[in-house]
Amino acid sequence: MAAEIHIIGQIESAYGFGDNRVACRWSLHCGGGWRVIEGEVEGQTHTDLPESERAYFAHPIDVHLATRTIQGKFKLKLKKIFFPLKAGQEYS
Template structure:
C-alpha cells in the first residue's frame, strides 16, 4: 500500500481583528480509500493572546500517517479559529480549509480564514453588545464548498502552516512525482 506521512505544525495566526485569546480546532478529512494508521486526525491548539501585530503563536505539532490504494480523496485540513473571552465564553471567529500538497518536501502555507457576517441590523447590535459571532450549522460548507456562494462572508486573517510531506510506494500505483 502507498503511504503518506504528514509532519509539521500549526505555527499561528496573523492579522486577526479579534483582541481576545485565540485557539484553533483542526481535523483531517480524507476519502474512503484512506486509512489513518498512526497519529490523531483531529485536535486543538493552546489558547494564546494576540500580540501587537494582531497575531498568535501556537507552534502546535501535527503528525499523521495514512495508507491508501489510490490518490482519490487526498486529505484536506479543516480549521476553525475560536475566541475565548475574559469570562470564559468561546465562539468560532474564522473558518478555513486547506488541501495538503501532493509533492513531497517542506511546505509553508498561508491559509486564509473567513467568517459569516451579520446581515441584519438586529444581529449586528446583538453581536456588538453580547459578543459572539454567526456560526455555521453545517460544517460541510467549509471543506466541500457546497453552497458557500450563498453566504455573506468577510476575511478574518491567515493561519500559518508548516508541513513536511513524505510519500512512500506511490510509484507502485502509477503515481509519479518530481
C-alpha cells in the first residue's frame, strides 16, 4: 500500500524590495522514494511592481505525491528575483 500526501498552499507576498519589480521562483524537493502523481514541483510567481514595501503574489502550490517508503524530508526552496529600474527608466 502506498502513502499519499497533498501539499496545498500559496506564496502570498514578499517585502523589503523597495521600488523594484519582484518575483519568486520556487521548487519543492523531497526524498528519493516519493513520486509526483499530479501538480508542479517548481515554478515562478508573476512579477509584481509594489506600490508599498510589500509585493503580493497569491501564487498557488498544489502537489499530490505518493510513496511506498516514508524517507527523506520535504523542502520548499524560494529564490527572490528582482528587477531594479535603470537610471531614467520609467514604469510602464
